[in-house]
Amino acid sequence: MSLSSGRAHAYAWMIKHGFSKCGSCHTDPSGGETLTAFGRYQSEHFLTMGGADMEEMSNSSKFLFGAINEPADVNLGGSYRHMVLYSASVPGVPAEWRQFPMQLDVYGSGRIGKFEIGASLGVAKGIQGNAQVRAAEINKEPGEGFIVLSRSHYIGLWLQENTLLRVGRLNLPFGVRIPEHTLWVRESTRTDRESDQQHGLSLTYTGGRWRVDSMLILGNFQLNPDRYRERGYAATIEYLLNPTLAVGVSSLLTHSQVDALTRVENSIRYSDGVLLRWGASDKLSVLGELDLLKEGGRHTGLTGFVQTDYEPWRGLHLMLTGEVLDQGLLEKPGVLPVRGSGAPRYGAWVSIAWYPVEHLELRVDGVMHQDDVFHGQAQLHLYL
Amino acid sequence: MLRRIQLSTALTLAIASWLGTAAATPEYPGVIDATVGMSCGAPASRCLICHTTARGGQGTAEQPFVRHLRTLGLTHGHDASALRNAINLLDENWDSDGDTEPDKKELRECGNPSGDDLGAGPEYGCDGAQLVTAAAARRSSSSALGVLALGLAGVLVHFARRR
Numbered sequence: 001m002s003l004s005s006g007r008a009h010a011y012a013w014m015i016k017h018g019f020s021k022c023g024s025c026h027t028d029p030s031g032g033e034t035l036t037a038f039g040r041y042q043s044e045h046f047l048t049m050g051g052a053d054m055e056e057m058s059n060s061s062k063f064l065f066g067a068i069n070e071p072a073d074v075n076l077g078g079s080y081r082h083m084v085l086y087s088a089s090v091p092g093v094p095a096e097w098r099q100f101p102m103q104l105d106v107y108g109s110g111r112i113g114k115f116e117i118g119a120s121l122g123v124a125k126g127i128q129g130n131a132q133v134r135a136a137e138i139n140k141e142p143g144e145g146f147i148v149l150s151r152s153h154y155i156g157l158w159l160q161e162n163t164l165l166r167v168g169r170l171n172l173p174f175g176v177r178i179p180e181h182t183l184w185v186r187e188s189t190r191t192d193r194e195s196d197q198q199h200g201l202s203l204t205y206t207g208g209r210w211r212v213d214s215m216l217i218l219g220n221f222q223l224n225p226d227r228y229r230e231r232g233y234a235a236t237i238e239y240l241l242n243p244t245l246a247v248g249v250s251s252l253l254t255h256s257q258v259d260a261l262t263r264v265e266n267s268i269r270y271s272d273g274v275l276l277r278w279g280a281s282d283k284l285s286v287l288g289e290l291d292l293l294k295e296g297g298r299h300t301g302l303t304g305f306v307q308t309d310y311e312p313w314r315g316l317h318l319m320l321t322g323e324v325l326d327q328g329l330l331e332k333p334g335v336l337p338v339r340g341s342g343a344p345r346y347g348a349w350v351s352i353a354w355y356p357v358e359h360l361e362l363r364v365d366g367v368m369h370q371d372d373v374f375h376g377q378a379q380l381h382l383y384l
Numbered sequence: 385m386l387r388r389i390q391l392s393t394a395l396t397l398a399i400a401s402w403l404g405t406a407a408a409t410p411e412y413p414g415v416i417d418a419t420v421g422m423s424c425g426a427p428a429s430r431c432l433i434c435h436t437t438a439r440g441g442q443g444t445a446e447q448p449f450v451r452h453l454r455t456l457g458l459t460h461g462h463d464a465s466a467l468r469n470a471i472n473l474l475d476e477n478w479d480s481d482g483d484t485e486p487d488k489k490e491l492r493e494c495g496n497p498s499g500d501d502l503g504a505g506p507e508y509g510c511d512g513a514q515l516v517t518a519a520a521a522r523r524s525s526s527s528a529l530g531v532l533a534l535g536l537a538g539v540l541v542h543f544a545r546r547r
Contacts, residue, residue, distance in 0.1 A: 093463045131428035131438040140509035147509070187439065221510070228506040260506045261437045263429075297436070330436065330446055340443020341436075371443070373462060 012176050012287055013309045013317075016279025017046050018243045021206055022177070027075050027109040027118060029164055029204040030213045030236070031177045032193055033152070034077045034109050034118065048355045049315025061358045064384055076108035078384035086376035101125075102379070105151070116156035116164065122149040131261060135220055136195035150222075152197055162207040169199045169222070172234040173213035174250045175289045176275050178307075184325040184347065185289050188303045189252060189271045190261075191234070198230065209240040217254060230254035230269070244279030250291070259296055267296030273304075285309045293328060299342070301328030307349075315356065321349035345370050359383055415464045416491060419471045424494035429505035433498055438505070447498035448480040449487060 014025070022031030025039030035043065037057075044061035059066030063076050070076055081103040089095040109118030124133050125146040136149040154168025171177070174191040181192035190196045202215040213236050219229025232255055238248030252271045259267035273291030280286060290304035305323040312318065329335060329342030339345035347369035354362045361381040368374055413430040417423050424430065428438040434450035435441065450458065456470040477486050480497050487497035496502045 087462055090460060090463060093465065096462070131431070131440075134428070134508040137508040138510050140507065187441070222508060224507045224509075261439055263432060263502070263505075325443065327443060335446065338443070338446070340441075341446055345443055371460065373460075 011047070012178055012277050013279070013285035014042075014046070015244055015246060015277045016282055016285040017042075018279070019046075021211065023206050027116075028171070029206050030171065030173055030211070032171055033107050033120060034075050036075055044358055047315065048358050049313065058358075065359070071110075073111040074108065075110070076106070076384070078104075078106040080104050080382045082380045084378040086378075088374040088376075090373055105149070106384070107152070111158075114158045116158065116166070117154070118156075118168075119153035120149075120151045122151070123147065124149055133195050135223060136197065137222055149195075151193070151195060154202075162205060164202075164204045166202045166204070167200070169197050169220070170202050170215060171197050172217070172252065173202070173204075173215050173236045174234045174252050174271065175236070175273060175291065176277065176287050178287065180321075180349070183305055183321070183349075184323045185291060185303050185305050188293055188301075188325055188327060189273075189291055190269075191252065191271075211236070211238040211240075211246075211248075213237075223260060227257035228260040230256045230260075236275070238275070238277075246277045248275045249273070250275060250289075262295070262297060264296035269295040283311050293326075295328070297331050298328035299331060301326040301341075302344075303327075315354060317351075317353040319349070319351040319353065321351065323347045323349075339370050412464070412467055415467050416471065419468050420488065420491045422492055422494060427505060429502040432502055433496055449497040452478065452480050452487075 012022075012031070019025060019042065021029075023029035025036060025042055026032055027034045027036055040061050040063075041057040044057055048061075063070055068076075081101070082099070083102040084097070084099045087096045087098075103122065104124075105120050105122030107118070107120035109116060111117075122136075123146055133149065134147070136151045138148045138150050150169065152169050152171065154166045154170055156164050156166035156168075159165055171193050172191045174189055175185055177193065178186070179193075180186070181194035186192035186196075197220070198215075198217045199219060199221045200215050200217040202213070204214075205212040215234045217230060217232050217234060219226070219231055221229070223229060232253045234250075234252040236248055236250040238246050240246045250271070250273050252269075254269050256267050256269075258265050259269070271291045271293050273289055276286070276288040278286045286306065286308050288304070288306040291302065293301040293303055303323070303325045305321060307319060307321040310318045324344050324346050325340055326344045327341050329337055335342075337343040347367070349365050349367050351363065351365040356362065359382055361379075361383070363377075363379045363381065365377040365379075366374065367377065412434065413424070416433070431438045431440045432447065434447050434453075435444040436446050437444050445461070453467070453470040453474070456473045458466045458470040460466070471488075471491075474488055476488055478488075479486050481499050483499075485495070485497075489495075490497045
């Protein structure tokens with residue numbers, strides 16, 4: 001595939017700076033994509049190398065470097081990600097290098113009185129056979145042409161200052177909202193922000209120490225026919241024990257006549273788990289999640305991750321991530337457990353993320369999974 | 385100012401590289417087709433010949449056909465030659481899913497040696513929405529994306545320099 005897809009930014013580790021509530025910096029109360037004006041200021045102040053001395057937001061941190069002043073209550077953004085992938089050799093097979101644009105999206109949101117509206121629009125190309133990015137496809141391009149994506153679009157109503165009701169295509173509220181969409185917790189629970197969004201009705205409350213995000217899932221209406229659409233719910237409840245320590249629980253339950261990915265009929269899929277976000281110091285943060293998995297045609301499994309993020313200098317992040325996956329043994333006679341299916345499979349990421357200037361992230365990852373070759377990833381991320 | 389210009393230059397170079405993006409890398413469905421002399425395309429549903437999910441992945445290669453291929457030397461992913469060799473070693477009458485149709489015959493008919501025929505599977509995109517025909521999209525996609533990407537880069541460079 002010359003282009004899969006990536007995600008915009010949601011940095012759950014910001015809790016180490018006391019930003020426990022995602023809605024402080026993002027227009028989505030549970031984080032991701034469009035930044036608020038406050039979020040742009042904080043990205044310059046707390047995210048970018050050298051930004052700690054700034055007291056006022058410079059124009060270069062604003063949308064399009066400040067070339068366009070967004071109207072009041074309107075926030076715009078965009079992301080371009082380019083990925084270089086390296087797969088190590090195995091006996092008889094040489095190492096492989098690939099490079100492709102991973103994301104080209106624009107997104108934004110606006111508020112009119114008590115109403116909120118938001119959407120993202122992007123393009124991708126050459127994704128035939130890719131079951132991931134296609135889920136956000138708008139046009140029907142069957143082959144290797146280009147497709148137009150909308151990962152999210154919604155209208156909302158602020159019922160109270162801290163309670164937002166939305167309807168549309170939304171990120172599923174489950175687990176820690178992280179940018180690594182290929183991490184097993186996000187892939188196996190199908191809750192990444194790459195293209196796992198679903199249409200439905202969402203209610204988000206962020207008051208006091210609580211963040212409650214729930215969603216009635218009505219199905220992905222960019223997937224046809226209807227028998228493949230999942231219906232059910234997803235929810236996360238997070239409680240702030242102190243300004244830099246949050247714990248939570250997540251739950252998801254869906255049913256589809258036919259599972260779009262596995263073709264299991266009358267498929268019931270559920271996950272339940274716990275999550276942790278901890279700012280141990282202003283240089284160190286820890287994120288973690290552990291989920292029980294059950295999907296149609298398999299016995300119960302589990303998945304989880306722990307990520308430590310050490311920031312020796314502002315804007316430079318050294319990350320170590322461990323993950324585990326057991327999708328559950330196939331419910332078929334004669335099938336024996338193997339790592340990842342009936343037995344745990346472990347993996348590790350060693351990552352460096354650098355934010356040298358506003359609007360720019362450079363990141364490299366070394367990904368090691370049991371029963372797989374080493375994969376190296378280098379990513380350039382420009383955001384408007 | 386300098387770092388803003390550098391940033392814009394990096395953006396221009398990055399987006400311009402899109403125009404030179406290589407074609408899709410060979411994937412296993414293509415290897416299967418080449419080995420049995422067919423051209424069945426690469427819809428995501430064909431991942432289910434070997435994997436239990438259309439998203440693929442190392443731990444999901446558990447279908448009956450690939451379990452038999454393991455005994456013929458296909459012991460890991462990312463190895464087109466091992467897949468090719470395993471299919472060549474496959475007995476003409478071997479039937480992994482027990483449907484009385486031999487695996488190789490099913491592969492030659494764009495079928496599924498691991499179970500029921502996969503069909504087209506789910507369709508993606510809003511119902512009825514097709515911007516252009518597939519053929520026209522193939523002709524125009526590179527140039528359209530190039531214009532879009534370069535236009536974006538130009539806007540950023542312009543404003544970065546002005547400031």
